[in-house]
């Protein structure tokens with residue numbers, strides 16, 4: 503989103519008010535050029551090694567976003583058979599897709615493996631089952647829990663000792679026993695530390711843990727360091743310095759490969775990094791309430807459309823698109839759901855009047871994919887702006903969509 507000299511916002515030259523007129527409000531809008539820029543930032547930072555990007559598509563599974571990713575050489579990481587199916591519908595070959603489940607029934611793993619995807623095994627029981635079922639006929643990766651605590655907050659950490667994810671690195675002997683017993687073909691070691699990790703240090707720390715464990719697996723082709731890069735939430739926010747991370751990891755990875763005796767692939771699975779900043783949730787102010795305690799701006803949306811503030815306490819910068827030059831005033835920005843659904847507390851915004859269009863930033867990741875129909879509210883439409891053209895990529899829901907699965911008896 504850019505602010506022009508005339509003090510109006512636009513996305514690739516398109517006025518968001520025009521988008522509301524054409525597609526309605528509230529509206530999810532994605533800027534394809536931002537996605538392409540983020541992908542090339544990552545590719546550039548790791549240009550010196552054989553690096554593959556596996557987009558963690560739970561962040562945003564719109565088919566058009568997945569197709570865009572595929573066209574620019576990004577592969578997929580999925581966490582459910584549903585995401586696997588959506589990925590294949592978007593044109594991905596199954597062998598471009600990694601299934602990284604968390605304690606799922608073994609049938610789900612079988613579905614993915616039989617379809618041709620590769621799996622990150624996340625428990626000893628699943629590893630045993632995999633060995634009994636496939637022996638050495640199918641390759642797999644092992645998700646290691648490195649016992650490293652890093653990430654924005656405890657709710658989005660996934661590699662500390664108490665985390666449910668992966669097989670603890672302390673159980674390496676057990677892993678090796680099972681692998682040997684069933685002659686399992688381990689082609690990769692994986693870990694995913696968490697989300698909103700700013701510094702290079704945790705990535706280096708977990709990389710070293712995987713490199714050390716790798717010595718016990720002679721057939722590796724892949725080291726997968728997961729996702730979790732921190733993005734910008736505020737103008738001027740500190741984010742993961744991708745070039746610095748790239749330089750540091752590249753150096754260690756090259757050293758590891760030469761010790762290991764073979765050139766391996768390095769995989770990353772970013773979700774947020776690739777799509778968060780590309781997305782905006784555009785809403786309208788409904789009621790501005792001057793309360794003795796607080797000024798409230800109600801909007802025509804709520805935690806049903808964007809749950810991150812209530813779920814993780816995450817920050818979403820807000821723009822007043824209609825009155826960008828207005829007098830600064832302090833508001834609580836809240837939704838229309840009958841539940842406390844605060845988007846922002848004590849937020850200074852240019853004065854808001856009823857009807858003003860507001861934009862929530864960083865709405866491209868974990869926005870619509872985490873949305874619900876709570877309060878029998880419909881989900882917004884989604885629009886992708888690419889090469890200067892705005893296209894509808896999901897229509898707004900109707901009451902019929904809500905009732906589709908109900909059965910009257």
Ligand SMILES: *Cc1c(COP(=O)(O)O)cnc(C)c1O
Nearest residue numbers: 558694697729730771772773774
């Ligand atoms: C969610 C997830 C990611 C992506 O995390 P981001 O913080 O969005 O980059 C990567 N890998 C796995 C296994 C995940 O579950």
